[in-house]
Every structure is written in C-alpha cells, then in structure tokens.
Amino acid sequence: MNNVLTRWLKLLSLLLCIMVMPASANAGFNAGDPGWQAYKTRFLLPEGRIIDTANGDVSHTEGQGWGMFLAVQFDDHRAFDKIWQWTEANLARPDIALNAWRYDPQAQPPVADDNNATDGDLFVAWSLQLAADRWGEDRYAQRSDAIRGAIRDNLIDNVGGYQVLLPGLEGFRHDTFANINLSYWVIPALRDFAARYPDEPWQVVIDSGRQLLERAQFGSHELPADWLRLQTSGELTPAEDWPPRFGFENIRTPLYFTWGGARNVDTLENIARFWDQPTPPAWVDVNSDETADYPLSEGGEAINALLSGRPWAIGTTPAASENYYSATLLLLTRIADAQLSLSAR
Numbered sequence: 001m002n003n004v005l006t007r008w009l010k011l012l013s014l015l016l017c018i019m020v021m022p023a024s025a026n027a028g029f030n031a032g033d034p035g036w037q038a039y040k041t042r043f044l045l046p047e048g049r050i051i052d053t054a055n056g057d058v059s060h061t062e063g064q065g066w067g068m069f070l071a072v073q074f075d076d077h078r079a080f081d082k083i084w085q086w087t088e089a090n091l092a093r094p095d096i097a098l099n100a101w102r103y104d105p106q107a108q109p110p111v112a113d114d115n116n117a118t119d120g121d122l123f124v125a126w127s128l129q130l131a132a133d134r135w136g137e138d139r140y141a142q143r144s145d146a147i148r149g150a151i152r153d154n155l156i157d158n159v160g161g162y163q164v165l166l167p168g169l170e171g172f173r174h175d176t177f178a179n180i181n182l183s184y185w186v187i188p189a190l191r192d193f194a195a196r197y198p199d200e201p202w203q204v205v206i207d208s209g210r211q212l213l214e215r216a217q218f219g220s221h222e223l224p225a226d227w228l229r230l231q232t233s234g235e236l237t238p239a240e241d242w243p244p245r246f247g248f249e250n251i252r253t254p255l256y257f258t259w260g261g262a263r264n265v266d267t268l269e270n271i272a273r274f275w276d277q278p279t280p281p282a283w284v285d286v287n288s289d290e291t292a293d294y295p296l297s298e299g300g301e302a303i304n305a306l307l308s309g310r311p312w313a314i315g316t317t318p319a320a321s322e323n324y325y326s327a328t329l330l331l332l333t334r335i336a337d338a339q340l341s342l343s344a345r
Contacts, residue, residue, distance in 0.1 A: 028338075029073050029074050029075065029335070029338070030074060030075050031074050031075055031076040031079075033074050034316065034317050035316045035317040035318065035330075035331055035334065036070065036074040036076065036331070038317050038318060039070065039318065039327055039328075039331060040076075040079060042318075042320075042324075042327070043063075043067075043324045043327065043328075044067060044079065044082075044083070046082075047082070047086055048081075048082030048083045048084070048085055048086030048087070049064075049083075049086050049090075049103070050063035050064055050066070050067040050083065050324070051063075051324060052323075052324050052325070053323045053324045054323040054324065054325060056104070056106065057105065058102060058103060058104045058105070059102070059103040059105075060101060060102055060103075060117065060120060061087070061091055061099045061100070061101050061102075061116065061117050061120025061121060061123075061124060062101075062117060062119055062120040062123070063120075063324065063328070064083055064084075064086070064087040064091065064099075064120065064124065065119075065120045065121070065122070065123025065124040065126075065127060066123055066328050066332065067079075067083045068080055068083050068084055068087075068123070068124060068127035068128070068131070069123055069126065069127040069130070069332075070328075070331055070332075070335075071083060071127075072127055072130045072131050072134055073335050075134070077131075077135055080127075080131055084124075084127075084128070084131075084140075087099060087124065088143075090103055090110070090111065091103060091111065093114055093116070096150050096154070096169075097143075097146035097147050097149065097150040098116040098121050098147065098150050098151070098154075098169070099116055099117075099120065099121055099124065099147075100113065100114045100115070100116065101113065101115055101116055101117035101120060101168065115168045115169055115170045115171065116155075116168050116169055117167065117168055118151060118155050118165050118166060118167055118168060118184050119167075119181075119183065119184040119186055121147055121150075121151055121155075122151065122184075122186045122189050122190075123186060123189065124147055125144045125147035125148045125151065125189075126144070126186070126189035126192060126193070128140040128141070128143050128144035128147070129141060129144040129148075129192070129196075130192075132144065148193060148197075151165075152200055152201065152202075154169060155168075155169065156201055156205060157173060157178065159173075159177070159178045159180075159230050159232060160230050160231055160232050160233060160234035160235070160236075161234055162208040162211065162212060162230065162234075163201055163204045163205050163207075163208045164178060164180050164205070164208060164212075164230065165180070165184050165185060165205060165209075166178060166180070167179070167180065167181050167184055175232075176231060176232050176233075177229050177230060177231045177232060178229075178230050179227055179228070179229055179230075179239045179241065180212070180227075180228050180229075180230055181226060181227055181228070181249060181250075182209060182212060182213055182216065182224060182228065182250065182253045183226070183249050183250050183251075183252040183253045183256065185205070185206070185209035185253075185256060185257070186256050186260075187206060187209070187256045187257050187259065187260025187261070187262055188256065188259050188260045188336075188339070190202045190203075190205055190206050190209075190260070191206065191260050191261070194206065206260070206262075209257075210257075210262055210265060212228070212230070212236065213253065213257065213265050213267050213268070214265050214266060214267055215236050216228060216236060216267055217266070217267055217270060218237075218238060218244070218286040218287070219284075219285075219286035219287055219289060220289055221246075221270060221273075221274045221284065221286070221289070222267070222270045223246040223267070223270055223271060223274060223284065223286050224246055224250055224253065224267055224271075224286075225238035225239065225242075225244045225245060225246060225250070225286050226242060226243075226245055226246065226247060226248065226249040226250040227239035227241070227242040227249075238286060238287070243285065244285055244286050244287045245283045245284065245285050245286065246271070246274075246283060246284055246286055247282055247283025247284065247292065248282070248283060251296070251299075251300045251303055251329070252303075252329070253271075254268050254271050254272075254303055254306075254307045255303045255306065255307075255329065255332065255333060255336060258306055258307055258336070258340075259306075259336035259339065259340065261343075263307075268307065271307065272304075272307050272308050275296070275304045275307070275308070276308070279295045279296075280295065280296040280300070280301075280304065281293075281294070281295060281296065282294050282295060282296050282297065282300070297322065297323075297325070297326035297329070298315065298318060298319055298322045298326050298327075298330055299318075299322065299325065299326035299327065299328065299329025299330045299333070300326070300329065301313070302314045302315060302329060302330045302333040302334070303329060303333055305333075306333050306336060306337055306340075311337045311341070314330070314333055314334055314337055315330055315334075316334065318330050318331070
C-alpha cells in the first residue's frame with residue numbers, strides 16, 4: 001500500500017510540475033538563438049558572472065538570477081551551471097539562504113554589503129526550480145527550496161494591512177512605515193510558487209501587489225513612483241529617499257504584471273497611455289511632470305509593445321548600443337510574450 005501511495009504522490013508531483021512549467025519551455029527557444037548568443041557574448045564572462053555594463057561592470061543578484069532564468073529558457077545547461085556556481089561561490093551568504101546583492105570587481109572586498117535584493121533572490125530561486133524541472137537535477141530543487149523558504153520567512157511582512165515583499169533584509173522596514181518597490185513583485189515567479197506551494201503566502205503577496213499597484217497613481221499622469229512609502233496606517237506615497245520618478249526601475253512593473261496575467265489594472269493602462277507617444281521619455285517625475293531628456297531604452301520599448309498589445313514590435317536581438325539592463329529586459333519580454341501567446345491558445 002505504501003508503494004502504491006508513493007507512486008501516486010510522485011505522479012501528482014509530476015503533473016503539478018507540468019501544470020506550472022513555464023510555457024516558453026515549449027516555445028521553440030534553444031541555446032543557438034541569436035539573441036541569447038549575442039547576450040552571452042556581451043554580458044556573460046567565462047567564469048559565469050553577468051556584468052552590468054552601465055555601472056562599471058559590477059554584478060548583482062538581479063543579473064545573476066536573470067542570467068540563470070534566460071539560460072533555462074534557452075535550454076543552455078552549461079551556461080546555467082556557470083552562472084549558478086559563480087553566484088554560489090561569490091554571493092551566497094553563510095548565515096541565511098540568500099545572496100549579497102552586489103559584487104564590485106574593483107573593490108576590496110568585492111562584496112562590501114551582504115544585504116540581499118529580494119527580486120534577485122526570487123529570480124535565483126525560481127530559476128533553480130525551473131532548472132530542476134527541465135534537467136531533472138535534485139540539487140537545483142533543494143537550493144531553490146532553501147532560498148524560497150528564506151524569502152518567505154524573512155522578507156514578507158504585514159504593513160498597513162498588506163502582505164508586502166521587503167526589498168531587502170535591512171534598511172526598508174521601519175517602525176511606522178516600509179519602503180517598497182512594486183518592480184520587486186516578480187508576478188510569474190510568485191504565481192509559480194503559489195501553484196506549487198498553496199499553503200504558503202505567495203497568492204496573498206500577489207493580491208497585495210495588485211492592490212498597491214492600483215493605488216499607486218500619482219501626479220497628472222497617475223503613475224506609480226519607482227519607490228513607495230507604505231505607512232502602517234495604510235497611506236501610500238512616493239518614498240522620500242528616492243527621486244519621485246516613474247522610470248528606470250518601475251519599467252519592470254508592467255512587464256511582470258502583464259506577464260503574470262495581471263494586465264487588468266488601471267495603473268497599467270495609465271502607463272500605456274503615457275508611453276503612447278512617438279518617443280517616450282526614460283522617466284517622468286510624478287510630482288513635477290519633468291521628464292528625462294533621453295528616450296526609453298530598447299528594453300523599455302519592448303515592454304511598451306507587450307503592454308500595448310503589439311508583440312510584432314518586440315525585437316529579437318539587443319542592439320550593440322544597448323547596455324545589460326536594456327538587453328535583459330528585451331529578452332525577458334520575448335519570453336513573456338511567448339508564454340502569454342501559448343497560454344492563450
């Protein structure tokens with residue numbers, strides 16, 4: 001009887017993995033994809049470090065997690081292992097299953113701050129689980145479980161009646177408020193976790209993120225600021241320690257929420273309306289309406305195309321002039337579009 005039960009449990013587990021497997025696993029992406037090959041050539045060092053070419057070639061858990069995710073989607077097992085092993089060797093904290101957020105090769109020591117970045121850790125944990133699904137290696141799943149558990153136990157907090165993702169272990173939670181960033185809500189990853197682990201609080205976090213995004217409408221364009229202050233009273237305002245801009249960081253928010261099936265939020269419609277101009281600016285101050293004197297990046301334009309239902313306008317290979325951040329957003333948007341297209345069939 002125990003053997004029969006064990007076989008049924010394994011079958012149910014397999015079916016669950018199939019149900020939550022990212023659609024792009026069957027979307028025709030492969031390691032020879034020109035966009036992925038160009039990305040690796042420009043941003044992946046031989047040792048497995050993804051470099052931020054706009055910031056002195058430093059590395060972040062964000063970039064390592066993105067690189068791991070892209071490697072899974074493009075079925076590049078070798079690149080995945082390189083990126084993960086470098087991350088484990090250089091960023092993994094010894095005290096908790098999270099990663100230090102920044103590595104600067106010009107500094108001594110290269111990791112001067114062991115605080116984490118929750119969005120980076122989410123991508124690392126999610127990518128490890130997807131890699132376990134794809135290549136059948138249990139070591140990936142075990143490490144994913146540990147990182148996911150550390151995020152769940154240390155970085156989800158009730159603030160003002162919302163279950164929020166704290167951006168990091170230190171410096172964001174205060175007595176009467178928390179500073180949050182809605183671009184840290186990686187909705188497709190959270191949805192995957194919610195499907196696999198329904199007894200954990202991921203769905204509540206998703207619901208809180210949607211509610212907060214709906215409320216985050218500031219200035220004449222009714223746009224969310226990159227950084228927000230959420231009071232324990234529930235009041236939501238642009239955070240005081242950052243410029244009150246919708247821009248560099250928050251361009252990821254329409255990507256993650258659209259990709260995660262949460263496009264029907266009025267704030268996203270406001271973003272689409274603001275970007276509906278010949279040359280959208282890279283940022284806008286939500287208080288003064290001042291805008292950047294340079295345009296939205298190629299990666300930002302890809303997100304704009306996804307948000308506005310123009311998938312044909314999403315590029316395939318990042319232009320040589322684009323930095324790591326823009327190039328990554330372009331490839332992520334390609335994958336998001338492929339997943340959404342498959343799920344709509």
